[in-house]
Amino acid sequence: MNTDGKDRRPGETARRAVTYLLLTLWALMVLFPFYWMLLTSLKSYSAYNGEYVPRFYTLSPTLQNYAEAFTAVPLGRYFLNTLFFTLATTALMLAVAIPAAFAFSRLEFRGKNLLFTLILSLMMIPNELVVITNFTTITNLDLRNSFPGLILPSVMSVFYVYLLKENFAQIPDELYYAAKVDGTSDFKYLCRVMIPICRPTIVTVTVLKVIECWNSYVWPRLITDDAAYFLVSNGIQEIRENGFGRENIPAMMAAVVVISVPLIVLFLVFRHKIMEGVARGGTKG
Amino acid sequence: MKVVLKHLTKKFPSRNKKSHEEVVAVRDFDFEIPDGELIGLLGPSGCGKSTTLNLISGLQKPTEGRILFGDEDVTDLPPEKRGVGLVFQNYALYPHLTVLQNILFPLENLRGAERMSKDEMKKKAYEIARLVQIDSLMDRHPNEMSGGQQQRVAIARALVKRPRVLLLDEPLSNLDARLRLQTREEIRRIQRETGITTVFVTHDQDEAMSISDRIVVMKDGVLQQIGRPQEVYDDPANLFVAKFLGTPPISVFSGRVQDGVLCVGRDAVLRVRGVGDREVVVGVRPEGYVLREGGPLCCRLVRVEVMGRDISVVSAHDAAQSETIRSIISAENIASVHGAEVGFGLKPAKTYLFDPETGERILFEAL
Amino acid sequence: MEKNNNKAWLYLLPALVFLAVFMVYPLIDVCIYSIEEGYNSASQTFFGVGAYNYSYILHDPYFLQALKNTLILVAVTVPLSTGIALLISVGLSSIDRLRNLYQTVYFLPYVTNTLAVGLVFMILFKKTPYSDGLVNLCISFFGGEAVDFIDGPYWAKMFVLCFYTIWIVMPFKILILTSALASVNPDYYSAARVDGTPRWRIFTRITLPMISPMIFYLVITGFIGAFKAYSDAVALFGTNLNAAEMNTIVGYIYDMLYGDSGGFPSYASAAAIVLFAIVLTVTCINLLVSRRHVHY
Numbered sequence: 001m002n003t004d005g006k007d008r009r010p011g012e013t014a015r016r017a018v019t020y021l022l023l024t025l026w027a028l029m030v031l032f033p034f035y036w037m038l039l040t041s042l043k044s045y046s047a048y049n050g051e052y053v054p055r056f057y058t059l060s061p062t063l064q065n066y067a068e069a070f071t072a073v074p075l076g077r078y079f080l081n082t083l084f085f086t087l088a089t090t091a092l093m094l095a096v097a098i099p100a101a102f103a104f105s106r107l108e109f110r111g112k113n114l115l116f117t118l119i120l121s122l123m124m125i126p127n128e129l130v131v132i133t134n135f136t137t138i139t140n141l142d143l144r145n146s147f148p149g150l151i152l153p154s155v156m157s158v159f160y161v162y163l164l165k166e167n168f169a170q171i172p173d174e175l176y177y178a179a180k181v182d183g184t185s186d187f188k189y190l191c192r193v194m195i196p197i198c199r200p201t202i203v204t205v206t207v208l209k210v211i212e213c214w215n216s217y218v219w220p221r222l223i224t225d226d227a228a229y230f231l232v233s234n235g236i237q238e239i240r241e242n243g244f245g246r247e248n249i250p251a252m253m254a255a256v257v258v259i260s261v262p263l264i265v266l267f268l269v270f271r272h273k274i275m276e277g278v279a280r281g282g283t284k285g
Numbered sequence: 286m287k288v289v290l291k292h293l294t295k296k297f298p299s300r301n302k303k304s305h306e307e308v309v310a311v312r313d314f315d316f317e318i319p320d321g322e323l324i325g326l327l328g329p330s331g332c333g334k335s336t337t338l339n340l341i342s343g344l345q346k347p348t349e350g351r352i353l354f355g356d357e358d359v360t361d362l363p364p365e366k367r368g369v370g371l372v373f374q375n376y377a378l379y380p381h382l383t384v385l386q387n388i389l390f391p392l393e394n395l396r397g398a399e400r401m402s403k404d405e406m407k408k409k410a411y412e413i414a415r416l417v418q419i420d421s422l423m424d425r426h427p428n429e430m431s432g433g434q435q436q437r438v439a440i441a442r443a444l445v446k447r448p449r450v451l452l453l454d455e456p457l458s459n460l461d462a463r464l465r466l467q468t469r470e471e472i473r474r475i476q477r478e479t480g481i482t483t484v485f486v487t488h489d490q491d492e493a494m495s496i497s498d499r500i501v502v503m504k505d506g507v508l509q510q511i512g513r514p515q516e517v518y519d520d521p522a523n524l525f526v527a528k529f530l531g532t533p534p535i536s537v538f539s540g541r542v543q544d545g546v547l548c549v550g551r552d553a554v555l556r557v558r559g560v561g562d563r564e565v566v567v568g569v570r571p572e573g574y575v576l577r578e579g580g581p582l583c584c585r586l587v588r589v590e591v592m593g594r595d596i597s598v599v600s601a602h603d604a605a606q607s608e609t610i611r612s613i614i615s616a617e618n619i620a621s622v623h624g625a626e627v628g629f630g631l632k633p634a635k636t637y638l639f640d641p642e643t644g645e646r647i648l649f650e651a652l
Numbered sequence: 653m654e655k656n657n658n659k660a661w662l663y664l665l666p667a668l669v670f671l672a673v674f675m676v677y678p679l680i681d682v683c684i685y686s687i688e689e690g691y692n693s694a695s696q697t698f699f700g701v702g703a704y705n706y707s708y709i710l711h712d713p714y715f716l717q718a719l720k721n722t723l724i725l726v727a728v729t730v731p732l733s734t735g736i737a738l739l740i741s742v743g744l745s746s747i748d749r750l751r752n753l754y755q756t757v758y759f760l761p762y763v764t765n766t767l768a769v770g771l772v773f774m775i776l777f778k779k780t781p782y783s784d785g786l787v788n789l790c791i792s793f794f795g796g797e798a799v800d801f802i803d804g805p806y807w808a809k810m811f812v813l814c815f816y817t818i819w820i821v822m823p824f825k826i827l828i829l830t831s832a833l834a835s836v837n838p839d840y841y842s843a844a845r846v847d848g849t850p851r852w853r854i855f856t857r858i859t860l861p862m863i864s865p866m867i868f869y870l871v872i873t874g875f876i877g878a879f880k881a882y883s884d885a886v887a888l889f890g891t892n893l894n895a896a897e898m899n900t901i902v903g904y905i906y907d908m909l910y911g912d913s914g915g916f917p918s919y920a921s922a923a924a925i926v927l928f929a930i931v932l933t934v935t936c937i938n939l940l941v942s943r944r945h946v947h948y
Contacts (some may be wrong), residue, residue, distance in 0.1 A: 001683055016746075016747070017741045019746055019747060020747065022739070022740075022743055023743050023744065023747070023754055023899075025739065026736075026758070027754055027757045027758065028739055029819070030757055030760055030761060030819070030822075031757060031760070032767055033772045033773060033776070034769075034772075034776070036772055036776060036786070037768075037772045039771070040772075040775070054783060054785070054786045054789065095666070096666040096667050096670060097667060099663040099664070099666070099667070100663060100666070100668075101666050102663055103660045103661075103663035103664045104664075107659065107660040107663065108660070109658075109660040109661065112660075115664075119671065122675050122676070123672065124926060125675065125679055125928075126876075126880055126924075126927065126931065127880070128681065128880060128902050128905055128906075128924050128927065129678065129679060129682050129924045129925075129928060130674060130675055130678035131678075131684075131856065131906075131909075132678065132681075132682050132685070132905070132909055132917055132920050132921055132924060133677065133678030133679075133681040133682055133685075134674055134678055135909060135910070136681075137673070137674075137677075137678075138919060143898075152674070153674045155670055156667060156670035156671055156674060156675070158671070158675075161667060175729060186659060211762075211763055214765065215764075215765045215766065215887075217766070217767055217883050218882065218883065218906070221906075222906065222909070222910055227787035232765065232768075233765055233767045233768075236765075236767050236771070237767060237886065237890075237891060238680075240771065240890065241890060241891065249775060249925075252771060253771075253772070253775075256768040256769075256771055256772065259765060260764050260765060260768050260769070261766055263763045263764060263765070264760070264763060264764065266763070267759070267760070267763040268756075271756055271759070274759075274763075275755070275827055276758060278762075278824065278828075279825055279827050279828060279831040295731065342846055343846075344842055344845065344846070363845075364845050364846045364848075365845055365846070365847070365848035365849070369846060370846070371842070371843065371846045373839050373843060374843070375837075377837070377839035377840055377842070377843040379840060379857075379858060379861075380862075381861040381862070388845075390847055390849070390857075391847035391848065391849075394847055394848040394849050394853070395848070396848070442843075442847070446847070446848075614865070
């Protein structure tokens with residue numbers, strides 16, 4: 001049954017006004033740090049430090065900070081490292097998780113349910129636990145300060161296999177049988193039928209993984225102490241403590257803006273897919 | 286409580302970005318429902334019957350027109366103040382509450398003078414539950430019951446607050462065939478016992494005809510005809526109503542009246558008076574055919590379907606507006622139906638004339 | 653179909669290998685580490701097996717401080733963030749214009765780097781010799797006293813940490829709750845209206861029970877996430893959390909593992925197991941509570 005959306009009950013306009021007010025309040029609280037980030041990055045060093053009372057605007061915006069951000073510290077390097085790390089890890093994850101999800105959803109084999117339940121229970125294990133041993137493992141393999149050391153432990157996540165499996169399982173059996181009757185091999189079925197049909201979920205999973213990799217901090221921090229291998233997050237931390245971060249706040253902010261922009265752009269482009277995917281699966285919130 | 290709808294109109298703004306036309310769901314509805322009657326709102330999907338129900342309940346506001354319960358104008362009252370009971374198509378029972386809690390829900394909302402003590406509420410709930418025969422299921426949750434049982438709970442919930450009007454939206458469409466027959470009798474019985482003015486919406490003419498005191502036929506938001514079921518069947522106001530009611534459906538032919546003779550194609554089938562020379566559309570009820578060797582109406586025999594007590598003779602005629610026409614004949618005559626052709630005579634009482642443009646009924650006298 | 657049997661394992665193999673090496677093996681390893689006493693990472697020897705590691709950390713003031721901080725963080729942020737998210741979601745669901753815009757804005761914190769934005773928060777809240785900082789300015793404007801939220805009293809630091817944590821987790825919760833609210837069949841609301849139900853009652857007797865599974869999910873994941881807080885604190889206070897008295901349990905684990913006082917995987921493992929045990933207990937309590945209050 002459709003009902004009228006608009007209600008003309010008394011007090012309704014007041015209620016609406018209050019609702020909009022509260023919603024706008026929170027929206028401002030969310031946006032303000034970003035605004036401040038951008039603003040500060042455009043203030044010149046002297047202007048910033050000269051302000052006892054921080055100003056909400058700047059009369060002499062400058063791009064000097066951005067130049068410094070890239071020259072005083074190897075921000076560009078961090079950027080490229082993170083880019084490479086993100087792409088490699090995401091690609092590997094897809095290459096590993098998609099076949100696994102396919103096996104669980106479509107193929108029959110002994111012990112399938114048991115294995116899947118076991119794997120699901122691994123989701124409960126906090127990352128912090130495994131990090132300890134992985135740290136030792138990587139150290140022993142002499143892979144600290146290297147890309148394989150960064151990438152390999154970050155590849156696999158049970159959650160993405162679960163999400164993909166659920167999605168694959170929704171494709172009706174009949175499609176599979178029809179393909180079989182047509183003489184299609186399993187692998188071909190996976191590539192030609194399942195992946196195209198499930199593309200939305202795969203896109204979501206990819207974007208989520210990209211966000212996760214880009215923001216990854218703990219693991220890179222643990223195993224890299226050579227600045228040549230820093231990613232943006234531990235790079236930022238490094239700048240903050242040992243670089244110009246202590247004194248040159250505007251340049252710091254410029255660096256922060258630079259590393260935040262790619263993800264924000266990604267989000268704006270893919271926002272519907274991302275929000276749908278997160279809502280559907282829930283995630284390591 | 287009688288319900289009066291006066292010039293009721295409901296328009297929706299168009300979703301179509303190209304044409305800015307409004308969708309008129311209900312157009313100038315004007316009728317009165319006498320107190321204590323069971324009314325069926327009947328029509329194909331999209332005819333505006335559900336919208337009319339929503340307007341009566343107050344969930345939607347009319348663009349124009351008034352609605353009165355008795356002598357009280359309720360048009361501006363919100364649903365919570367109108368005192369209607371509404372049974373939804375998919376019941377809308379609160380899944381997290383038991384049957385008893387579902388039925389108590391409306392009673393708990395009463396305030397002031399009407400508010401009862403907990404014991405009184407429970408008593409009332411059980412009373413109603415006994416009326417609809419679910420008093421043994423009070424502790425169950427909706428998902429632990431069959432569709433038919435859920436519906437009875439929904440009816441109980443609607444009735445427990447003694448509504449002035451009871452509204453049901455397609456009450457039988459979610460039930461399987463066997464249950465439908467049973468449940469429609471239940472609805473009739475409950476309505477009789479409580480005496481509450483009841484309006485129900487359906488697209489199934491069988492349902493509407495079998496239990497309603499009066500049926501209201503609608504099409505595209507316009508009221509087509511209102512009357513007792515047998516009257517509407519025997520005396521349709523237009524071609525649409527004639528085609529909508531009756532199983533098997535009425536046969537429709539193109540014909541003309543010439544010099545007092547009604548002709549269907551090349552067959553002169555009836556002598557008529559009171560109609561000038563003109564083109565007409567002829568409708569013949571399935572039970573309006575009489576087997577007659579040689580005419581006047583000569584059809585090509587397609588097949589004979591055995592129905593036990595009757596037979597259904599399926600035949601074809603050039604002037605018919607559909608590929609085949611059906612006639613119901615007593616099974617005693619089965620032997621006389623054979624070969625390639627079959628001849629019929631028409632019962633004048635079961636033959637109707639309609640205007641080819643407007644579909645309006647043309648009355649005539651048969652000779 | 654028998655044929656599939658072996659091929660399936662081929663598809664699973666890479667995933668299983670990764671999981672085994674980087675998840676299962678560490679799990680077992682950590683348990684072992686935590687009960688090995690006097691582990692020396694240089695020589696990789698240990699004395700014996702026992703609960704020494706556990707007793708060490710339970711007496712370590714840094715661990716206890718971290719424990720306290722984490723518990724306060726959990727107790728404050730989980731109910732607050734869930735409650736505020738519920739309010740915002742209800743608000744969002746009642747408006748139709750601009751809803752998309754608001755949702756997009758609200759989701760921004762989810763895609764940003766916590767460390768990066770944490771820096772901005774730090775600047776806003778910190779009092780430096782140059783300036784009191786924007787937040788302090790507002791406080792003075794309303795007649796209060798300026799406080800250094802980053803280097804100052806404990807309660808101020810805790811406040812910023814809680815505030816920032818809530819800011820970070822809100823997008824996810826708002827998203828989940830808005831979609832939960834949208835999935836409630838509108839017929840229930842129509843039925844309640846026809847039954848004369850006042851607005852407040854609709855919310856408590858119908859809306860809340862209908863979305864209770866989602867609220868429950870958010871509470872559980874909220875607790876689990878809050879216990880694992882770490883990068884939020886680092887973003888605000890820097891890597892030397894002990895100096896700022898703002899360490900969390902996870903921070904302690906990493907300190908034991910790596911930092912200046914690091915090289916003690918046994919202590920780290922013991923702390924990690926303790927954390928795991930706490931989280932497990934809290935989750936179980938949540939599950940028990942849910943039986944009564946959550947309706948599926």
